[in-house]
Amino acid sequence: MEDGVARIRPEERSQRLGEVAELAGTVRFLASDDSYSTTGSELIVDDGRT
Template identity: 55%
Template sequence: MKHSSAYVATKAAFVSMSKTAAIELGDESIRVNMIHPGGIKMSMTTNVDYTKEQYSSVPLGRIGQPSEVAKAVSFLASDDSFYCTGTEIIVDGGLTLGSHV
């Protein structure tokens, strides 16, 4: 994306720091994981018109819901993910995969 160098640089730094923290803290049984949400419909964006057309190129064809991100967070916070560390879970309906139309 044009004009996104600051965003890309800070996101890469966040991912690298999280993975390094996972390595450094593993001996203490501290797990470090990441959630990367895509477009999520939230109360702070109620004035934005999320039309089907805007999200039609996303493989799942819609904007995400907060509950969908919460379920990923819940998984990582649960014992079901006990052996996960340094993990990245992308909750974006396939947005980062590219367009399907």
């Protein structure tokens, strides 16, 4: 995975990789009935970079 991180320009990356637990809320939402109307969308989880 470090090779992939190295290819990202330094100014565009966080100082660390995200933890699995930090993505849990997004995954929980997508797996829940609350996401029933979320179709054809991209959810970007990028530490607020975009």
